[in-house]
Amino acid sequence: MARRTILPVWKSHYRVQGLDADLISLAKVSALCNYFQESAGQHADHLGVGYAALLSKGMVWILSRLRIQIEAYPILGEEIVLETWPAGIDGLFALRNFTIARANGQKVIKGTSAWLVIEKDTRKPLRDVSVLLKNIPENPFYAGENIDIPKVRPVQGLTKTGTVTACYSDLDANAHVNNNRYIEWTMNAFDAEWYRTRRIHDLAISFLNEIHAGNTLDILKVQTGQDIWQVEGHSANNGEIVFRSLVSFTDYF
Numbered sequence: 001m002a003r004r005t006i007l008p009v010w011k012s013h014y015r016v017q018g019l020d021a022d023l024i025s026l027a028k029v030s031a032l033c034n035y036f037q038e039s040a041g042q043h044a045d046h047l048g049v050g051y052a053a054l055l056s057k058g059m060v061w062i063l064s065r066l067r068i069q070i071e072a073y074p075i076l077g078e079e080i081v082l083e084t085w086p087a088g089i090d091g092l093f094a095l096r097n098f099t100i101a102r103a104n105g106q107k108v109i110k111g112t113s114a115w116l117v118i119e120k121d122t123r124k125p126l127r128d129v130s131v132l133l134k135n136i137p138e139n140p141f142y143a144g145e146n147i148d149i150p151k152v153r154p155v156q157g158l159t160k161t162g163t164v165t166a167c168y169s170d171l172d173a174n175a176h177v178n179n180n181r182y183i184e185w186t187m188n189a190f191d192a193e194w195y196r197t198r199r200i201h202d203l204a205i206s207f208l209n210e211i212h213a214g215n216t217l218d219i220l221k222v223q224t225g226q227d228i229w230q231v232e233g234h235s236a237n238n239g240e241i242v243f244r245s246l247v248s249f250t251d252y253f
Contacts, residue, residue, distance in 0.1 A: 008139050009084070009085040010043035010084050011081060011082070012038070012042065014035050014082060016075065016078050018076065021076040022195060023195065024196060025076040027076075032068065032070070032100065033111075035080075036082060036098045036100075047135075048135075049132060051173070054132075055120070058121065060118060061117060062116045062118050063115055064093060064115060064116050064207055065113065065114040065204070066114075066203075066204070067150070068109065069201065069202050070108070070199070071108050072108040074108070079103045080103070081103065081105075082098060082099070082101075083099050085097060086139065087139065087146060090114065093129070094116075094129050094133055097111065097112045098111050099145055117132060123210075151206055154241075154244075158220035160218050160219070160220050161219050162189075163217065163218050165215070166211050171212075176211060182205060182242070183203070185219055186205065186245040189231045199249065201250040203247050205245040206243060206245075208244065211235065215237060216235075216236040216237065217236060219231065220232050227250065228249075229246075229249070230246055231244075231247060232245070
C-alpha cells in the first residue's frame with residue numbers, strides 16, 4: 001500500500017459569492033475568516049486531528065484568538081487562493097496561520113489564530129497540546145508570513161451601541177454561538193454608511209466565553225486611537241465579557 005502524502009500546507013480555492021460581499025461588492029471580513037476556518041478544518045482532518053478525530057476522544061477545538069490584516073479586498077466574483085498551515089505551539093495554544101492571494105499570486109491578506117483543545121463535557125483545556133500534535137509537520141519556510149496575535153486588553157469609556165440575542169442560526173455543531181458571529185457583531189457596531197468610505201485594515205479578536213441560544217449580549221465600543229476602535233460583547237445576563245475586538249480602519253477609495 002502506498003504511503004499517504006502529508007501536506008504541511010493546505011491550499012484552497014474560493015470564489016467570492018453574493019452572500020460574501022458587502023454593499024459595495026467587497027468581500028466581508030467575516031466571509032474571509034470563514035474561508036480560513038473552513039480550510040483550517042479541512043487541513044486538520046487531513047492531518048488526523050480534525051473535528052471527528054477529536055470528538056472520538058471526547059475533545060473539541062475552540063478558537064481563542066484571531067487576527068487578520070488586509071491590504072486589499074477581493075471583490076464579488078473574484079477567485080482567491082487561501083493557504084493555511086500549523087505554526088507551532090504557545091503554551092496551551094496551537095497556532096495556525098494563513099494567507100489569501102489573488103489568482104495571479106499577489107498576497108493581499110494574512111492572518112494568525114490560536115486554538116485550544118478542550119474536553120467536550122468538562123470544558124477543561126488539554127494541558128499539553130503537543131502530545132496531540134506531535135506528528136504535525138513544521139513549516140520553517142513560512143516563518144516570514146508570521147504576525148503577532150495580541151490579547152485584546154480591557155479599556156475604559158465603552159459606550160453601548162445595541163444588543164443582540166443568540167438564536168438558532170447563530171449556533172454551530174458544538175451548540176454554542178459560532179465565533180464568526182462575534183466578528184459580524186463587531187462589524188455591525190458601525191453602520192452601513194461607514195463602510196462606503198472606511199475599510200477594516202487590521203482586526204484582532206479574543207473569544208473569551210461561550211454563549212448559547214437565548215443569551216443576550218450588549219455590544220459596546222470606544223475609539224482608542226486614530227482610526228482604532230475597541231468593540232466588546234458583554235452578557236446582559238451576568239456581565240461576563242464574551243469577546244473583545246480591536247479594529248483598525250483605513251480610508252477606502
